[in-house]
Amino acid sequence: MNPTSQPLSGPPAIVCREVVKYLGRRKFRTEVLHGLDLDVYSGQMTLLVGPSGCGKTTLISTIAGILKPDKGSITLFGTAMAELGRRRITRFRGRNVGLVLQQFHLFPALTAAENVAVPLLVLHQGARQAQARAASLLQGLGLAAHADKYPRELSVGEQQRVAIARAIAHDPRLIICDEPTAALDAASGRLVMQLLRDVTVKSDRAVLVVTHDHRIFGFADRIIHMDDGRITRITESTEREAA
Amino acid sequence: MLSIVIKMLFGERVKVLGLVFGVAFATLLVAQQAGLFVGLMTRSQNVIADASDVDIWVMDPAVEYVDLIRPMREVELYRVRGVPGVAWAVPLFKAGTSVKTPEGRTKSALLLGVDDATLTGVSPRVVMGTIGDLRRPDAIAIDRVGYMQLWPGEPLQLGKTLDLNDRRAVVTVITDAAPAFSAQVIIHTRYSLAVSFVPTGRNQLSFILAKATPDLDPGGVARAIAARTGLNAYTSEDFSWRTIRYYLKNTGIPISFATTILLGIVVGSAIVGLTFNMFVTDNLPQYAMLKVIGVTGGRLIGLVLLQAAIVGLIGYAIGIGFAALFFEYACTPTSALRGFNLPWWIASGVAATVALLIVLSTLTSLGRVLFAQPAMVFWGKR
Numbered sequence: 001m002n003p004t005s006q007p008l009s010g011p012p013a014i015v016c017r018e019v020v021k022y023l024g025r026r027k028f029r030t031e032v033l034h035g036l037d038l039d040v041y042s043g044q045m046t047l048l049v050g051p052s053g054c055g056k057t058t059l060i061s062t063i064a065g066i067l068k069p070d071k072g073s074i075t076l077f078g079t080a081m082a083e084l085g086r087r088r089i090t091r092f093r094g095r096n097v098g099l100v101l102q103q104f105h106l107f108p109a110l111t112a113a114e115n116v117a118v119p120l121l122v123l124h125q126g127a128r129q130a131q132a133r134a135a136s137l138l139q140g141l142g143l144a145a146h147a148d149k150y151p152r153e154l155s156v157g158e159q160q161r162v163a164i165a166r167a168i169a170h171d172p173r174l175i176i177c178d179e180p181t182a183a184l185d186a187a188s189g190r191l192v193m194q195l196l197r198d199v200t201v202k203s204d205r206a207v208l209v210v211t212h213d214h215r216i217f218g219f220a221d222r223i224i225h226m227d228d229g230r231i232t233r234i235t236e237s238t239e240r241e242a243a
Numbered sequence: 244m245l246s247i248v249i250k251m252l253f254g255e256r257v258k259v260l261g262l263v264f265g266v267a268f269a270t271l272l273v274a275q276q277a278g279l280f281v282g283l284m285t286r287s288q289n290v291i292a293d294a295s296d297v298d299i300w301v302m303d304p305a306v307e308y309v310d311l312i313r314p315m316r317e318v319e320l321y322r323v324r325g326v327p328g329v330a331w332a333v334p335l336f337k338a339g340t341s342v343k344t345p346e347g348r349t350k351s352a353l354l355l356g357v358d359d360a361t362l363t364g365v366s367p368r369v370v371m372g373t374i375g376d377l378r379r380p381d382a383i384a385i386d387r388v389g390y391m392q393l394w395p396g397e398p399l400q401l402g403k404t405l406d407l408n409d410r411r412a413v414v415t416v417i418t419d420a421a422p423a424f425s426a427q428v429i430i431h432t433r434y435s436l437a438v439s440f441v442p443t444g445r446n447q448l449s450f451i452l453a454k455a456t457p458d459l460d461p462g463g464v465a466r467a468i469a470a471r472t473g474l475n476a477y478t479s480e481d482f483s484w485r486t487i488r489y490y491l492k493n494t495g496i497p498i499s500f501a502t503t504i505l506l507g508i509v510v511g512s513a514i515v516g517l518t519f520n521m522f523v524t525d526n527l528p529q530y531a532m533l534k535v536i537g538v539t540g541g542r543l544i545g546l547v548l549l550q551a552a553i554v555g556l557i558g559y560a561i562g563i564g565f566a567a568l569f570f571e572y573a574c575t576p577t578s579a580l581r582g583f584n585l586p587w588w589i590a591s592g593v594a595a596t597v598a599l600l601i602v603l604s605t606l607t608s609l610g611r612v613l614f615a616q617p618a619m620v621f622w623g624k625r
Binding site for chain 2: 061064066067086087090091093094095099101103105107108109110114118119121122123127
């Protein structure tokens with residue numbers, strides 16, 4: 001089966017071709033991604049699912065330019081990542097990618113609003129403008145009253161919403177979420193996924209969510225199944241509904 | 244980003260305190276010891292410094308520095324006066340002795356006998372009386388701190404008497420003479436009186452103090468004096484440096500101070516280096532997250548150096564502040580530590596040393612920041 005699926009509209013936001021990635025060194029060197037092909041489209045929430053150790057996190061790290069593929073090519077929004085140097089990849093990621101991580105990685109010394117403003121400051125936006133955008137996002141996520149609180153003063157759910165606000169603060173074209181519901185019960189997980197859908201899915205933005213939580217599969221437009229470093233199956237929401 | 248980086252820094256209060264303490268400790272120790280060292284070296288040539296209107300010092304060829312005396316014949320004074328380019332030349336008698344108050348308090352003293360006619364060589368900083376009062380019978384000038392050591396708790400008062408080798412001396416002038424290297428009391432008197440206070444051999448002339456004519460270079464005149472008389476002749480500046488070099492070369496003072504200064508730098512570097520390393524290690528996930536968000540390695544290094552610079556600046560300010568307080572309050576003009584101070588160039592030198600210390604201490608940490616893998620935000624530290 002060709003793992004690349006047909007686009008809903010327009011060219012794919014992410015194009016991976018024959019991507020090979022090794023991890024570890026010398027005798028511990030292991031091929032984690034085996035010549036993987038993948039297309040991800042804007043305007044959709046795409047779930048990347050599979051058992052632990054199948055290479056999901058390695059794939060999204062490689063797509064985000066955090067890891068460099070050993071073979072093959074990755075193109076994000078028409079830009080071939082291999083042609084960019086390390087510094088330009090970092091800048092490209094800063095402009096175009098927002099990440100929601102499993103452990104949030106909020107800056108503990110900064111308030112919620114300051115955390116959300118960081119990507120904007122990194123992009124050299126003025127502090128006042130960045131603070132205003134952060135306040136607006138937090139208000140939209142129901143965190144207006146918590147804007148001046150530090151991460152340690154927030155609940156896990158609130159921290160996650162701050163992380164989502166930070167990921168979308170600079171209006172990136174790709175949002176990658178790594179196991180966003182791993183630490184949450186079913187109800188909270190559904191709330192977070194609904195929130196993610198509501199605030200991240202836009203026609204000009206691709207959303208890629210890594211998970212092995214089958215409870216949230218219903219939120220996906222497409223589900224890409226991975227196993228052992230390969231894409232094994234892709235299902236569209238229409239197929240699932242029909243089934 | 245600046246405010247973000249500063250907040251990240253001060254979010255780790257305990258480590259910041261450790262870093263600031265390390266820098267402040269090194270700054271205080273280095274600045275204080277360097278100030279004391281320079282003060283001590285300045286004291287070694289206090290007699291030269293006080294004779295401010297003298298261009299040239301002439302002495303026996305065996306004399307290497309100001310505290311080594313080998314008396315010359317009186318005739319040498321006239322030979323020096325006869326050298327072309329010498330405007331005037333006067334004798335100086337210098338000897339170590341002891342003084343005793345009528346109450347029985349005894350102190351070591353530096354006795355300086357200056358030209359009877361001109362009184363050249365007396366400290367120009369007079370606290371009580373006038374230099375002309377040295378022309379009175381048995382008259383001596385005593386420095387203020389020496390006076391306070393001989394008559395502690397008593398107000399400054401002229402007319403007090405001292406016993407100088409069983410001879411009576413009367414305090415007619417109180418000066419603020421530059422502190423001496425070892426003597427506790429500095430006494431100026433007339434040359435004729437000084438030689439009577441201290442038993443000497445046939446020759447009594449310790450130094451000849453000369454002035455070059457205004458149109459001539461004192462260095463050239465000094466060389467002419469040496470050539471014509473066979474004596475050693477140096478400009479005041481040359482003689483000061485010779486004296487300082489003698490102490491540097493022949494005493495353990497520089498080694499002692501250098502060891503303490505080095506210890507300050509090493510201990511400060513160790514504290515700062517280790518604490519900063521801990522700070523960076525603990526913050527690696529945050530640095531990695533900044534890389535994920537789009538901060539390049541170079542910019543991140545700049546931000547970390549900025550954090551180090553902030554710590555360095557605060558530590559330096561505290562350290563140099565305490566050093567300044569020490570010199571301000573412990574080295575008052577009336578204390579035994581008078582004359583010790585913190586010149587601007589020592590403060591600047593310490594600032595440069597602290598900057599170097601910060602850079603060296605952060606070098607290894609910078610490598611860790613530069614090579615921090617952003618992937619650690621997914622998998623933990625790798």
